[in-house]
């Protein structure tokens with residue numbers, strides 16, 4: 001406890017009194033980045049003091065972008081200036097010294113890692129339709145097993161999003177279910193521990209690193225577990241398991257098989273060593289909880305708006321009939337289901353502050369000079385709530401995306417430019433198919449006390465919703 005208080009006091013001492021520009025917050029500087037209101041707090045600040053908002057963090061400038069125009073200007077139009085990632089002590093510890101796709105700075109090795117991973121994922125995603133059909137069915141079977149009892153869906157959703165990545169990455173050499181469940185818990189805990197203030201403080205105050213830190217010990221233990229799982233899968237693919245599971249090793253149409261060189265058409269491959277290891281890690285860390293919380297937010301909003309549930313279910317019945325199930329290619333035929341997913345990503349982008357970027361040279365955004373080395377934070381949440389772009393920005397209105405002229409370009413849940421999310425197509429397909437399967441099979445209802453989910457926003461790398469329970473009542477056949 002005493003250590004925590006000391007940490008906080010030191011942190012305050014370092015950043016208190018930092019100033020802010022273009023408007024400029026009156027005091028507090030980068031302390032605002034630790035505010036429990038997270039992206040919403042920064043959004044309110046930007047509306048008061050202007051966009052971009054410049055805060056100071058120790059000796060470094062932090063530029064927060066709060067409109068789609070400023071975010072596109074920096075990350076897409078001037079991508080070469082802002083493609084970097086800031087150096088961080090913690091990121092280096094969890095990524096084998098920065099050999100990481102998501103956290104690594106832009107270098108020739110990183111470019112190759114990103115190109116190969118995107119290529120391998122794009123090829124594996126070609127087999128997505130049967131895979132998501134199977135995974136959507138398995139998810140609904142698990143949900144059916146809960147019966148009428150109110151349940152928290154977080155664990156089921158994270159397990160099935162993680163399993164989807166496992167199937168894409170390893171194909172028929174997929175590890176047993178118990179191992180995948182345990183790995184899923186490891187991935188979720190890792191992000192939770194990393195997000196703790198007592199752990200994040202180590203990035204800001206190097207002097208704290210000499211003190212014992214229980215959170216850091218836990219983080220390193222989780223990194224070891226994560227790495228043991230990924231290493232064993234790579235070995236399993238490499239040693240030649242022809243015959244044991246009736247498939248060639250490595251299977252060429254899996255992400256891992258392609259990255260190991262099984263598919264020579266994948267550009268920039270093969271990968272090896274730490275770059276291969278960290279690329280796989282990133283698919284799991286980047287794609288498990290983000291996609292699962294988006295599904296949870298969709299369920300939370302649909303509990304508040306049962307009429308939208310009924311309309312989506314009616315659309316599914318009308319278009320697919322009694323036996324059809326939604327496929328990734330059906331997005332044009334099921335516009336309301338697609339709009340429901342899109343509106344959820346607008347209101348609650350799972351990575352609300354994306355990942356921090358770093359200015360590689362002196363540049364500017366919206367006419368504001370940005371010195372080399374500045375940290376740039378895209379506030380996607382703020383851009384999605386910009387009243388100049390979105391009518392009634394705080395309301396859940398999927399139908400806004402059915403109207404001609406809807407502001408699609410202002411929607412950036414996956415970022416944009418050279419560091420945009422490599423899993424966007426996969427995540428969109430999963431959300432569409434899984435939510436469609438769930439709404440076909442179940443009516444989502446609050447527990448018997450009528451308690452509806454809390455829709456508040458908190459700080460964190462991933463925008464989690466407060467735990468809630470839902471009753472899944474089977475829909476009668478049409």
Ligand code: HEM
Nearest residue numbers: 102282283286287290291351354355414415419421423427
């Ligand atoms: C709803 C689900 C998802 C959302 C909202 C999301 C959002 C994002 C965002 C905002 C970024 C940062 C962009 C930036 O730096 O400006 C990102 C990066 C990334 N995402 Fe996703 N993501 C999702 C799912 C996935 C999936 C399924 C995967 C892979 C299986 C994935 C892998 C990655 C990776 C590897 C990066 C780092 C890219 C780089 O630094 O070059 N994400 N994602």
